[in-house]
Amino acid sequence: MSWAIIQQSLPLFAKGFVLTLKLATLGIIGAIIVGLICSLIYYFKLPILTPIVTIYTEVARNTPLLIQLFFLYYAFPILGWRLTASQCGIIGLIFLGGSYMAAGFTGGFDGITKSQIEAGQAIGFTRWQLARYVILPQGLALSVPALAANVIFLIKETSIFTVIAIPELTNTALDLIGMYYHTNEYLFVLVIAYAIILIPLSLILTYLERRVRYGTFGH
Amino acid sequence: MSTPLLTVSHLEKSYQKTHILHDISFDLDAGEVLTLLGPSGSGKSTLLRCLNGLEAFQAGTLTFAGEVITQKAKQWQQLRQQIGMVFQSYDLFPNRTVLENILLGPLKVQKRSRETVLPEVEKLLQQVGMRDYRDAYPRQLSGGQKQRIAIVRALALKPRLMLFDEVTASLDPEMVRDVLTIIRQLADTHQMTMLVVTHEMDFAQQISDQVLFLADGRIQEQTPGPQFFKRPQTSRAQNFLASMDF
Numbered sequence: 172m173s174w175a176i177i178q179q180s181l182p183l184f185a186k187g188f189v190l191t192l193k194l195a196t197l198g199i200i201g202a203i204i205v206g207l208i209c210s211l212i213y214y215f216k217l218p219i220l221t222p223i224v225t226i227y228t229e230v231a232r233n234t235p236l237l238i239q240l241f242f243l244y245y246a247f248p249i250l251g252w253r254l255t256a257s258q259c260g261i262i263g264l265i266f267l268g269g270s271y272m273a274a275g276f277t278g279g280f281d282g283i284t285k286s287q288i289e290a291g292q293a294i295g296f297t298r299w300q301l302a303r304y305v306i307l308p309q310g311l312a313l314s315v316p317a318l319a320a321n322v323i324f325l326i327k328e329t330s331i332f333t334v335i336a337i338p339e340l341t342n343t344a345l346d347l348i349g350m351y352y353h354t355n356e357y358l359f360v361l362v363i364a365y366a367i368i369l370i371p372l373s374l375i376l377t378y379l380e381r382r383v384r385y386g387t388f389g390h
Numbered sequence: 391m392s393t394p395l396l397t398v399s400h401l402e403k404s405y406q407k408t409h410i411l412h413d414i415s416f417d418l419d420a421g422e423v424l425t426l427l428g429p430s431g432s433g434k435s436t437l438l439r440c441l442n443g444l445e446a447f448q449a450g451t452l453t454f455a456g457e458v459i460t461q462k463a464k465q466w467q468q469l470r471q472q473i474g475m476v477f478q479s480y481d482l483f484p485n486r487t488v489l490e491n492i493l494l495g496p497l498k499v500q501k502r503s504r505e506t507v508l509p510e511v512e513k514l515l516q517q518v519g520m521r522d523y524r525d526a527y528p529r530q531l532s533g534g535q536k537q538r539i540a541i542v543r544a545l546a547l548k549p550r551l552m553l554f555d556e557v558t559a560s561l562d563p564e565m566v567r568d569v570l571t572i573i574r575q576l577a578d579t580h581q582m583t584m585l586v587v588t589h590e591m592d593f594a595q596q597i598s599d600q601v602l603f604l605a606d607g608r609i610q611e612q613t614p615g616p617q618f619f620k621r622p623q624t625s626r627a628q629n630f631l632a633s634m635d636f
Binding site for chain 1: 442443444466467468470471474475477479480481484485486494495498499500507527528529540541543544547582
């Protein structure tokens with residue numbers, strides 16, 4: 172292992188690091204929005220939209236991100252939509268992540284006890300008030316652990332973006348290895364780079380889970 | 391004679407193939423306290439829940455204050471402001487303070503102003519001895535305290551009928567008395583119309599104007615309270631009272 176080689180590669184890795192963070196952030200925000208909308212449609216069994224959501228989540232969860240990206244990158248242009256590689260990456264992450272987030276939110280909503288909902292009904296809440304004052308606050312709090320796991324999962328999935336040549340962390344490492352053959356150094360930096368993102372994030376999310384649970388349920 | 395506040399006539403309730411309630415009919419006059427007694431599984435709680443729209447029924451008619459209940463969601467939503475219910479599991483909202491729990495109904499559902507509601511709520515809190523807890527969260531309260539708040543939460547809507555579903559069943563014995571005292575005061579001093587499901591026989595005897603004795607989903611007898619506890623008419627009820635060590 173050579174420090175000099177590692178040092179020389181750092182500016183390139185820094186770029187990849189920033190791009191990984193940027194794509195992951197946009198993808199995760201989009202996935203949370205899509206997931207929340209889908210889970211609400213599913214929870215309230217809205218006509219027409221519920222089967223669409225079911226089909227979407229089944230397709231998204233049961234096909235690999237790799238194939239989804241190929242589809243966006245190679246098949247969409249045939250249909251006339253030309254997207255940049257980064258756009259494909261973000262859309263792919265939202266497509267995949269949205270279905271996972273939907274499942275996470277649904278798990279949270281399903282975890283609300285029936286008696287809490289009945290207590291809301293018993294004081295005359297309308298459907299909307301029940302959602303606003305009982306289902307959303309409690310369901311969201313219950314879904315935080317699943318959402319946190321999804322966030323970590325989706326960040327790691329960005330490594331697959333390398334197949335459509337997005338210069339994120341993994342792509343940077345593989346490119347450098349291809350050019351200079353310093354496999355050990357570049358893989359070492361790659362692992363450290365992911366660890367720098369994921370370990371602190373994981374700790375923060377665990378702390379957040381506890382805070383939210385205590386704030387909502389008091390234990 | 392004035393019309394009853396609540397009339398239940400020939401109510402039938404089943405889950406899929408299981409018949410839970412058979413031909414339930416009774417009247418409840420304003421100011422009257424009716425206790426539902428009977429062995430476990432006799433359908434008491436289910437009957438109570440039918441009267442608040444938490445369970446649908448398949449046949450029969452409910453009439454509340456002259457209005458026939460059609461079981462439409464919108465109608466139940468309106469009626470629940472007049473028919474308060476308190477549950478065994480209290481079910482305060484854990485993410486809201488005591489005061490917020492109580493105010494949600496009057497402010498959000500009934501759209502009344504905070505200035506008019508707050509004095510009423512403070513008075514109710516005072517009556518149940520919980521005035522100092524208005525800013526506490528449910529997690530900071532004991533079971534008995536939670537149940538008192540749940541009662542205030544229901545009363546804050548100014549209901550005309552209160553349903554109590556085994557409200558002391560998950561409380562420690564020393565807290566049971568506090569909660570039952572509050573319910574009795576509600577009957578004595580406020581002439582609140584109530585339907586009470588309970589296993590506390592002493593309490594039932596003190597509070598009941600009428601007793602409805604259920605077994606196997608059928609009304610076995612409806613008897614004025616004092617008479618029921620002295621001389622129940624049916625052998626089922628006699629056995630039931632004997633088994634309750636009463």
